[in-house]
Amino acid sequence: MSRAEWAAVEDDERELLEDNNLLERRPSRKSVSRRPDERTALLDGPEDDGPEVDAKWDEAVVAGRIQTTWKREVAVLSRYSRSLIVTFVLQYSLTMASIFTVGHIGKVELGAVSLATMTANITGFSVYQGLATSLDTLCAQAYGSGRKSLVGLQLQRMVYFLWLVTIPIGAIWLSGTWILKAIVPETRTAELAGLYLKIILLGAPGYAAFESGKRFVQAQGKFEATLYVLLFCAPFNAFLNWFLVWHMELGFIGAPIAVAITDTLLPLCLLLYVYTQPDTRACWPGFTRRALHNWGPMIRLALPGLVMVLAEFLAFEILTLAASWLSSTHLAAQSVLSTLTALTFQIPFPMSIAASTRIANLIGATLGSAAKTAAGVALCAAVFVGLFNAVLLSALRNYVPRLFTEDEGVIALVAAVLPLCAAFQLFDALTANCNGILRGLGRQEVGGYVNLFAYYVIAMPLSFYTAFGAPQWGLYGLWAGPALALGIVAAIEGVFIYRLSWEGAVEDARKRNAEDHR
Template sequence: MDTKIHICEGQLGSVNARRNFMSKGFKIHSRVGLASACDTLISQTFGGGNHFRIGVILQQAILILLLACFPCWAILINTEPILLAVKQEPEIAKLAQSYVKIFMPALPLALEHLKNPLDELKEATFMFSLQIRYLQNQGIIWPQVITGLVANILNALINYIVIFVLNWGVTGSAVASCLSEFIMVAILSAYIIYKGIHKATWGGWSRACLQDWGVYLHLAIPSMVMMCVEWWTYEIGSFLAGLISEVELGAQSVVLLWANIAYMFPMGFSIAGSVRVGNALGAGNTDQAKLCAKVTMFGAGFVSVCLAILIGGLHSHISYVFTYDEQIRQRVSDIMTFYAPFIILDATAAACGSIIRGAGKQKIGALAYFVGFYGIGFPIGVPLMFAAKMGIKGLWAGLFICIFIQCIFMVVYMVRMNWEKATTEAQIRAGAGEASEGAQFAGGEWDVLELVPEPSAEDKIPHTALVLRRGLALAAMIFILAVGIIVNVIVQNMIV
């Protein structure tokens, strides 16, 4: 019985599936998690009017995410032994390792790269992710949309040439993806420079980018938890589904694909909500921040209700997009009937998470996600999956309960949140007192802010000592990479 879905065929499909299982979690936590601190810092700083500080924040993000590449490299270089350890096919594990090694030079640019043309076309690179946040938190959206479309078209063309014309196979796919990353970042960088978008915010590289890493990391690490916990839950769920049967794995894959598609629609409201809430708080406009939060919740909720009705009504037919296998289709139909209301809860949780990021309350979001998925969802879903013999329907039942409780907690938290205190924290975080002009409030009136943050502990450290600290951080990351290389050499010798 052939249970492969259409978008994952042959050698490339198998390698891509293993590569995703192996590396996506590490890529996501660096690209989305660590970069998500910019959703708070840049949006609030832009709202506070301290525009040149945005450039410093971007520099901090670049340095921190570059350091994050080293542990990623240390893990990815051991892709083959890790895949073998979880009982993957030796040939596929070797091909996946080859793919990853070829792609590794693009990792500083790409921590969630463009797929081959048989896969869904997606955004996303490391630097491109930072560029997106740099622009969107200033209210600039269309350049990155157009750049992403152009880069995806070029990526498809390059993949076609290297895979079907030159017959490079997996190697060609890796080379094409690597080239696509550089093209995407280069196009958007050229646009930013050509239009002079950077002039108002970029004052050149500054020593200030070595300061206040603690502020950035205190936001980035909880953001990483928020992003990774949910993603890892779905990845582990797919792995567990594969332990039951190929039908369960195939059905889980189709459900997750539709879940990703459904998530894209309310995500637009979530992104806009994070930006607008951050802008308003940085500008000192508490009422505007509250209004933006309400609009975000309403917009995401309305779209998700429409999607839930559509997907629920078409539950018997939507699996045809990905497979004709009757057993998988029947299983997908059963899950989709149950999954439709989950869309509403997932969109609500995403909207709440974006508002929390805009307000700089990531620790609360991280707590809600971690306890929700690993304290409630998994402990309920896994026993239902195996002991109750419900399969992936049991897993989704556990996740449904998790998201339901999570939504209640986060909505109640936002209603009871001290928005005035959040506004004060945002203005301090934005360095509003350093701005040459105050923030613009509703009604077009300008006010000079006297709010000056207390100097952090790092501000009191001499520059030489600060450089030494950052140098030690770099040395530690290089050491981690060296350990990964040594482990790889030892394991490879054992395999041979």
């Protein structure tokens, strides 16, 4: 580690020891390193108590005497989350920019970009995100256990794996027009959506590398890294959409060109950040052939993570396909609703990433009890965020739709269904954070099974029955199923986490790290 990293780790260990009355409380480094003034003693300075802290820490960990506090975990979760929330909102704005720009061309174009985005999410972007969630466990636990070179090794493996997965994804996107024509009744909509998919394929390898790189820096607590990247790339993407669609008069085709350029730029900017940060670069062991071997532990965690993410993604995107069978107005309204609910999801989901990183770090450091406290803080924060999102969507239901379209029929339909979307925001936030806790523990398979059951055994049949069956609730009925599914997932995963053996999770992490350290 660098001198700054050792100082940060030592400060954190000292504060935990002081909180547990295992070490005499002393001024922090920050308080004793301030600029001297006339009141500062000439010989005043921090004492070098590193060896004492290390000895006390090792002794306390072995004895199981290290406990954290809710106040400390609230501060940590807040510090981790604030950058991540802005980061994920900015990243989602890359998609929203296309919807905003194209939506004002016409109703057919709005439906087409929604359909294309849905297909890209189901068959590509959510696949990358789901598989990369294994790094939330592998990289964070490796970093928490002090094995820094293992963090970069896991990154290399994931990038190669995702690039390999891009081959079948590309085949699907290149066949997008033919596939969508067989599903969607409106030919023009399917043609435009298929064209969109062909163009954004050029940026898919870059997106895959960026999703892996995000986990690499987040595992080290460098949550501001992706924020800096997106503070540049998100406005640039919005400018590109305007410039290509309206200024260059390329129309619909300008939006996917902007997406492909931005997706390629994202990992390059993140690489530049890592290169300029010695502390972060220290986790990169250099290119090694070891990255081509021992993919088993990664894939065993990646596949359940994929199911956990894709199950929810796919369920909501199936609603978009179903809405296309109602009318073009319903499809456009569904585009607005899915965009709004996805935007509100950009608050609890980053919080779940922060929680999974913190919990995995504590598990890697063999602090099971502290990880349990961190999980409790994450769930309480989820309740607050869920209620906030519910109030926000309800209050703005008559105003927000006008930002997306000028069609009065679409605006009225969105305003009518939005209260239902607001009602399940609490369950959505709880589900996101339960999934994050499971990732931090390396128990992605639990979330995968629960999501599959809730969405495809209960939610989807209910949605199609209430939308197209006897009740004939239309778009309102389509959203009834996922609302119920989110409540079921939150309840089942919450009970599992409550009854979990945290010391068993510590032992599992120790074995997993030892397997890759041999």
